[in-house]
Amino acid sequence: MDFDEKHGVLVDAVATDSPKIAVNAKPTAAIIGAGPAGLMAAQRLAEGGCAVTIFERKAAPARKFLMAGRGGLNLTHTTAADAALAKYGEAAQHLSAALEKFTPDDMRAWAHGLSQGTFVGTSGRVFPKTLKASPLLRAWLRHLGYFDVSLRLKHRWTGWDDTGRLTFTTEDANGQEQTSNTFVADITVLAMGGASWPNLGSDGRWADILKARGVGVVPFAPSNAALCISWSDQLKSKFAGTPVKNIAITSGETGAVGEAVITSQGLEGGVCYALNPVVRDELRSAASATLHLDLKPDMSEDVIAERLARPRGSQAQTNHIRKATGLSAPAIALLREPGRGALPHGASEVAALIKSLPLKCTALSGLDRAISSAGGVSFSAVGADYMLKDRPGVFVAGEMLDWEAPTGGYLLQATFATAIAASDAALDRVKATLKIA
Numbered sequence: 485m486d487f488d489e490k491h492g493v494l495v496d497a498v499a500t501d502s503p504k505i506a507v508n509a510k511p512t513a514a515i516i517g518a519g520p521a522g523l524m525a526a527q528r529l530a531e532g533g534c535a536v537t538i539f540e541r542k543a544a545p546a547r548k549f550l551m552a553g554r555g556g557l558n559l560t561h562t563t564a565a566d567a568a569l570a571k572y573g574e575a576a577q578h579l580s581a582a583l584e585k586f587t588p589d590d591m592r593a594w595a596h597g598l599s600q601g602t603f604v605g606t607s608g609r610v611f612p613k614t615l616k617a618s619p620l621l622r623a624w625l626r627h628l629g630y631f632d633v634s635l636r637l638k639h640r641w642t643g644w645d646d647t648g649r650l651t652f653t654t655e656d657a658n659g660q661e662q663t664s665n666t667f668v669a670d671i672t673v674l675a676m677g678g679a680s681w682p683n684l685g686s687d688g689r690w691a692d693i694l695k696a697r698g699v700g701v702v703p704f705a706p707s708n709a710a711l712c713i714s715w716s717d718q719l720k721s722k723f724a725g726t727p728v729k730n731i732a733i734t735s736g737e738t739g740a741v742g743e744a745v746i747t748s749q750g751l752e753g754g755v756c757y758a759l760n761p762v763v764r765d766e767l768r769s770a771a772s773a774t775l776h777l778d779l780k781p782d783m784s785e786d787v788i789a790e791r792l793a794r795p796r797g798s799q800a801q802t803n804h805i806r807k808a809t810g811l812s813a814p815a816i817a818l819l820r821e822p823g824r825g826a827l828p829h830g831a832s833e834v835a836a837l838i839k840s841l842p843l844k845c846t847a848l849s850g851l852d853r854a855i856s857s858a859g860g861v862s863f864s865a866v867g868a869d870y871m872l873k874d875r876p877g878v879f880v881a882g883e884m885l886d887w888e889a890p891t892g893g894y895l896l897q898a899t900f901a902t903a904i905a906a907s908d909a910a911l912d913r914v915k916a917t918l919k920i921a
């Protein structure tokens with residue numbers, strides 16, 4: 485595809501493959517949002533014979549996808565299907581068919597089809613061999629360029645006019661929004677993402693447009709967000725930015741094992757993200773949620789106590805704990821937080837603290853830096869095919885829908901799977917409506 489500087493549009497995507505249905509009956513599809521869900525819907529619909537126009541409010545496609553690639557793009561996972569489905573909590577029932585249809589192996593095959601090799605990391609997570617999103621995105625856009633796909637950048641979708649045409653604002657050279665363009669298509673796929681990292685495009689403003697039309701939208705909340713914990717100045721000044729490896733965190737019955745990073749605001753990292761739903765629930769009715777850190781999950785409290793009870797001679801207590809347990813300096817600093825700098829004296833008291841260090845989480849960090857968002861278009865507003873019940877021909881895909889999942893490749897897997905389910909259903913519908921074989 486070429487970039488049309490004058491119009492801020494990537495165009496030129498005339499089909500070079502023979503369309504699979506008659507050209508004179510070519511159905512049209514509008515995709516709103518050029519994130520992974522929108523691009524996958526575009527691929528599926530274009531390969532199925534539609535003339536596809538993608539509208540994207542930012543000046544470039546898939547900015548969040550590119551950001552996701554900065555820390556090593558975790559495309560999918562190798563978790564067994566049942567365990568993977570459980571990661572989606574209550575939304576699992578609405579995602580299971582889509583996730584069964586588009587599996588992690590299909591995700592890898594898709595990437596390989598774009599000549600992007602993948603590998604399984606030690607954690608069972610799947611990454612592109614380049615680890616980045618940009619080569620994959622470039623190959624993907626190149627692939628779309630072989631089909632009848634055009635991409636209109638700097639087009640913000642604003643709803644429908646009285647005749648049912650899609651409406652958009654565009655931007656002038658100074659970034660000011662200009663009044664509307666309209667567009668009509670046989671089918672529409674809404675793929676505008678959730679509401680985290682709004683500066684990358686998905687600002688969730690679509691929610692008001694849909695709510696005004698009577699579509700149920702569950703309020704957004706940060707997901708895969710850092711835990712806000714009020715640390716002592718000493719911990720912050722010495723250890724902000726430092727990882728604490730191999731820890732377990734629990735909140736009530738829910739727990740996770742992994743690594744966290746101490747920040748000036750609290751703790752972040754996969755092990756914290758896994759607890760987001762339960763912490764969010766607790767914070768609805770209380771000023772803080774109590775979490776417990778196990779700083780030595782592989783060692784029993786008895787063994788730790790026995791080691792700490794050995795004579796320490798002239799060693800400082802910190803050194804003694806470090807040598808007896810192998811705890812790192814930041815982990816030992818965390819042990820000092822409840823006592824405002826002081827450690828308990830007895831071996832069994834220290835062992836108990838190492839195994840169950842209480843932390844008060846006062847909030848989840850905001851949507852502006854959360855990896856994803858909970859909330860979105862309610863599953864009660866769409867059918868099993870992800871078509872809006874009150875707006876036939878309009879489908880919803882990706883993080884716009886009301887599901888959440890921990891990091892680990894589950895986000896992109898469900899984003900792609902819902903995009904494929906929605907666009908395949910859209911294709912069936914348009915073929916039936918236009919009576920195309």
Ligand SMILES: Cc1cc2nc3c(=O)[nH]c(=O)nc-3n(C[C@H](O)[C@H](O)[C@H](O)COP(=O)(O)OP(=O)(O)OC[C@H]3O[C@@H](n4cnc5c(N)ncnc54)[C@H](O)[C@@H]3O)c2cc1C
Pocket residue numbers: 516517518519520521522539540541542545546547548549551552553556557558559560639640641642675676677678680681684685686687688689690854855856881882883884892893894895896897899
């Ligand atoms: C830092 C970070 C790291 C991540 N790492 C991973 C990872 O390793 N693995 C993983 O599985 N997931 C990861 N994710 C999550 C993943 O990126 C998202 O789940 C995924 O991008 C969601 O895709 P989507 O297409 O539904 O929405 P988005 O990617 O948000 O795309 C939506 C698009 O719609 C556009 N849009 C919004 N409103 C309008 C409008 N009104 N008109 C026109 N266009 C509009 C937006 O500009 C955007 O381009 C990460 C996220 C972040 C922020």
